[in-house]
Amino acid sequence: MHRRTTIRYSTRLVAVLWLLVSLSGHALAHGASLQGSSKSLSVPLWLFILTGGGVVSASFLLASFVTDRSFIRTIHQWQRFTSRSADDLRTVTEVVGVVSLVAIVAAGWFGPQTPRENLAILAVWVGWWAAYTISVYVVGNTWPAFNPWRTVGEFLPTRDASYPEKLGAWPSVAGLLALVWLEVISPLADKPDMLADIIVLYSVVTIAGTLWYGTDRWFGTVDPIARVFRYYGRVAPLRRTESGFEFQLPGARLTETKLVTGFDEVGFVIAILWVTTYDGFVSTPLWSDVARPVAAAGIPLTAAYLTALLGGYGLFLGAYRLATRLSRDTADTYLTPATIARRFAPSLLPIAVGYHLAHYVSYFLSLSPTLLGVLSSPFDPPQAVYIVLPAWFGAVNMGFVLLGHLLAVWVAHATAYDVFPSRLQAIRSQYPLVAVMILYTMTSMWIVSQPTLTPP
Incomplete structure (x- = not known):
């Protein structure tokens, strides 16, 4: 029975792969930055995408053949400690966070309304969502020390109401999807005063939540931004402990058993993965080709964007659930799919991390001189200066995507050895999961390879 299930799943996978190839056609691949520049590569798009999937497949086979349980345990248990503490810096970081929030709102309301001259636009998108987020999964999660809403909430009295446990992390899933949808359908990157309005609205909701449920419950369960940074921080090699700082190899802490404790948190991990993909997908020519006829038919584009957001999330979540069910069959285990x-x-x-790097490194590097210029004179900024990246940097972005997927395969391999007692079970359990990762890889590389357009 298990063999028939595996064969049936493999047949479905091959069919999906051929569908992707047929949709890709014989177009040329493009390396694009967020500014919309693109360079044609000298290979067919279908070959480029299948090569990415092949690299992930080869990495799984290599890990399966050349590693064993003791080798993986040695790698993941390697760590270094330092006794230095950052307690004396906590007050400084809290002040920096609150002052930055006030400055961003003030710049959005009273500063120049030209996007490339406004501190709010550049600080939020270039400084915070691009550069700071990268620092979280490269170095470690420092957001609890900088979070301005948590700093304010800890100074206010709280009701400490009982949180409905049945909701779990689903409000944070809805919050993350809503934030990304709002970013896509509204000109938040072009309207500083609108961005300031949204930040103030988010601040009111967040402070109200901390007053009602308390800061620990709100930022530990409900707040989507805090949860994103907490999960991204687990990829980083550095974390703070009671005795100081602990250094491990990147991704080593993703095998811990208590990182994800329920399907609601599984849903949030899938949401992180999907929104990074969605943010790039709506800037591709394919989405423009779909959206314009929809608008011409009289259907509101906001509804089209929302349908694509929810439909894609459901597709990603459904694919992962199917993979876990098939993993139970291929591993022949008593463990439940949940x-x-x-x-x-x-x-x-790591897949989301790799795609975020590919999506935002070139964006940050190109606009960092403009950000520095505006920081030096927020209300009378100098002329915007851009860094033009070389054409080969598109290949670097592709490398980020592949590295993220390779790390994901390694973490899944290490997790399998931790979950299943038999080596054969551990290897066979990964067949469906690696198949899903291959599809994620091919999808991400297709999006990164496309020329970037302004979404309709």
């Missing part, structure tokens, strides 16, 4: 889903969900985070 347990397998919880344990393997963190292995998807």
Whole structure:
């Protein structure tokens, strides 16, 4: 029975791969930055995408053949400690966070309304969502020290109401999807005063939540931004402990059993993975070709964007659930699909990290001189200066995508050895999960390869 299930799943996978190839046609691949520049590559798009999937497949085979349980345990248990503490810096970081929030809102309301001259626009998108987020999964999660809403909430009295446990992390899933949808359908990157309005609205909701439920419950369960940074921070090699700082290899902490404890948290991991993909997908020519006829038919584009957001999330979540069910069959284990889903969900985070790097490194490098100029004179900024990246940097972005997927395969491999007692079980359990990762890889590389357009 298990063999028939595996064969049936493999047939479906081959069909999906051929569908992707047929849709890709014989177009040329493009390396694009967020500014919309593109350079044609000298290989067919279908070959480029399948090569990415092949690299992930080869990495899984290599890890399966050349590693064993003791080798993986040695790699993941390697760590270094330092006794230096950052307690004396906590007050400084809290002040920096609150002052930055006030400055961003003030710049959005009273500063120049030209996007490339406004501190709010550049600080939020270039400084915070691009550069700071990269620092979280490269160095470690420092957001609890900088979070201005948490700093304010800790000085206010709280009701400490009982949180409905049945909701779990689903409000944070809805919040993350809503924030990304709002970013896409509204000119937040072009209207500083609108961005300031949204930040103030978010601040009111967040402070109200901390007053009602308390800061620990709100930022530990409900707030989507805090949860994103907490999960991204688990990919980083550095974390703070009670005795100081601990250094491990990147992704080593993703195999911990208590990182994801319920399907609601699985849903949030899938949401992180999907919104990074969605943010790039709506800037591709394919989405423009779909959206314009929809608008011509009289259907509101906001509804089209929302349908694509929710439909894509459902597709990603459904694909992962199917993979975990098939993993239970291929591994021939007593573990439930829900347990397998919880344990393997963190292995998807490096995929989101790799795509975020590919999406935002070139964006940050190109606009960093403009950000520095505006920081030096927020209300009378100098002329915007851009860095033109070389054509080969598009290949670097592709490399980020592949590195993220390779790390994801390694984490899934290590998790499998931790979950299943038999080596054969551990290897066979990964067949469906690696198949899903291959599809994620091919999708991400297709998006990164496309010329970037302004969404309709």
